[in-house]
Amino acid sequence: MSPDNSAERERRRSARDLLKQSHGADSNVNGFALGHRRRGGQRIDEAVVVVYVSRKEPPELVARERLLPASVTVDGIEVPVDVVEAGPFYALGFPGVGADESGPDVLEHTERVRPVRTGASIGHVDISAGTVGCLVRDNADGAQQVLSNNHVLANMNDAQVGDAVVQPGPADGGADPADRVATLTRWVEVVEDGNRVDCAIAAPTDDALVSEEVMDEQMPPVSAEHPAVGLLFAGDCSGRIIGCRMLTVLEELDVALVAGDAAVAEPEEDMVVEKVGRTTEYTSSVIEDDEVVVMVGFGGLTAEFVDCFAVPGFGHAGDSGSVICVGGEGDTRTDNRCE
Template sequence: MTPEVAAALDRAKAELAQQFLSDPGVVGVAKGFRSRGGELTDEPVAVVMVLKKRREALISRRRLLPKTVEVDGRSYGVDVVETGEFTFSGTAAGAGVSDIVERIRPPLQGSSIGNAVDGSHGTLGCLVRDKTDGTICVLSANHVLANFGHSSLGENTVQPSVKDGGGPANDTVATLKRFVPLVKEADGANTVDAAIAQLAPDIEVDTAVARNLMAPISPTHPVIGMAFISSKLGACFIAKIDSILRKLDVELLTPNSTAPAVVGRPIEKVGRSTGYTSSFILDTSATVVVNGYRFEDLVFAQRFSMTGDSGAVVCEGGNGRTPTPIDYVECRMLATSGTYYDLPLTGDNDLADKARDEFLGQSKTGNLIVQAIYLNMERGIERLQAVGDGTAEERAQARLYYDRYRAVVASVLADPNSTVALNQGHLDDVRHMFAGLSPELVTAAEKDVLWVLFDQVLTPALGMNRRQLITYMDDLAVYNRVRLHLLAIPDLELDGSYTFSSGQR
């Protein structure tokens, strides 16, 4: 995209926002490239994000989005993308999976930190130098250090946070110095959520990362941004580092250690709640509207941060396949399915968790599938319970496939280097399974999508082993194709409920 086209699309985006963001069905606008057939094309377009994408015949003419927008005499396409709803989810505590909540001196990047007055908690991003006076400061999110700008300058910053046992008497490491104001949507848009607190004179400076979970910031390990919004399943929005540094008038302690965000590039972070995670950049110009705040020009990644990770500095690097952990919960879907099909599935929780974390969790598409399963699990359980028990034929077929594949799946999951490959017999069995799904359990629209995914996504994987399948499912084009088809399923919920990743609204 040339600078001229980008500038024109920015004007188009502003025009579309002015016309349509007041519509309750429209949640955001962006510039980008058109998605067609599940893959990004090279056509630059204005992107409009909606709660639910519907056929034109079902939308009033007043609310119908344009197919093109004209800027300076040139017409640009408008790509309407379904995203679901973005909301602040409240004041939940940290994820509790890999909490870095201990007292650390000197305070290190990735550890628990917060404002001592309002009790907010989040993550110490890194140390920076204030360009106005040369002092060393802590960098984190505005809502972590300054309570969305409601705190007074000079208030104590504690490590660990008050929520994690810290207190102003013994744990103060800095005092609030400056923050980038946040504005509500009616007054404009935000691009960052950031603040600094000046390090106390008696606190030593150390650029290491908590528990040595990641390499320090350097020219070969540059920062691309700071995580500050996350969803209940780890989807994450990241503010760009160059904007943060410029708006706060600060610099990193290590020169030449920033980099632009690039779609498809791996990233990593260490945060207070989920520790070390690594994912891939999926978008670099995202817009999200949350509880009256609008943020533009953000980076987006899957299963990368959770509540309490807000403020974590995001660097280039990692394998892209170390997702946010999900707490162990005995799967009600396994229990309900076991009753319906008369199978001992309640004993397979560990196997299901292994499949989730060590296979599906290693790719973009796999994480998308995990999110879709978790968010729509109650719907599946309700359908199974409404029917009661499966028919004798359903139970017989289920038992056949369970006996045939349970041990095979377990062996493949136990061996990352397994050479067992997807063969034609496996595809034939999946085809038979799809065909045998009753309409009480799977709607016609859902089954149509399953067949499309079978033909377009599963069949091309013929002959691939475990490692090859993970690489295949990590391809951005495959991810986009699967997401596009999942969005075509009526009422299917995908990850779209976001919150500032701290304990404060």
């Protein structure tokens, strides 16, 4: 796709925010993003504001006040709008939630593995299961830490420092103390509005228990040649995932990648990315939408996340915490499990 200039991008941001103000409370609307128009199932070279809806209806069947506009005027210029069926979105650290788990690529990396590797099942002792992201170092003391989501390692805010983290996650048979591999260090609280990340770290009980390697060597470890761009934390039944930016994760947790500062990159539209997760193992796809504002369900809480990115066909429940890296061919995608 042709890159948009800074003025055009700023207009799209303004249009996105205006649409959020006017239609964000609609129960059929799940999020807003900067992306490109879809036509006949393909993205074309037209920069738009994307609106995610649970169901697209013919305009004649939609009440006037709920009808999404074809464009939004910003500074006298029409900014086009594209409406896409996507969502509702939910946290992907809860296997069996929000999607049918009957596909052939389910429950693959659920075994007990030592040392613990990227892509393996893991979880706070009181959750079901999520995915090991990668290794980071605590800027406070230089200690090695395991990175994943808040809702994977910190039981969605409902945890205490020092809580047990087991591998595999409890849903996959992990139990404390036999399978304890780490203890919770800290997390970024998830609140109702304005979240940028869903992340947490846990200290290995023994550094020999963890490794920078990836399950079954399905992709290279994080490195300057294979940089991390984000952390997978949410998605919908189609396999479209929402990722938070790795640079923001590192900043808010006050940690650094064990692989070094050069091993992180900013996500961009059309970037080919790959991950290895607990449920769908290896997938590779393309970042379609950026600067995503989306509502995510966490059981009892629905929380707004901002400044995220979206990747289609990339993961399902249990893949939360997967580190998203630059790489792959973009065509190794998971199945659509929407009924």
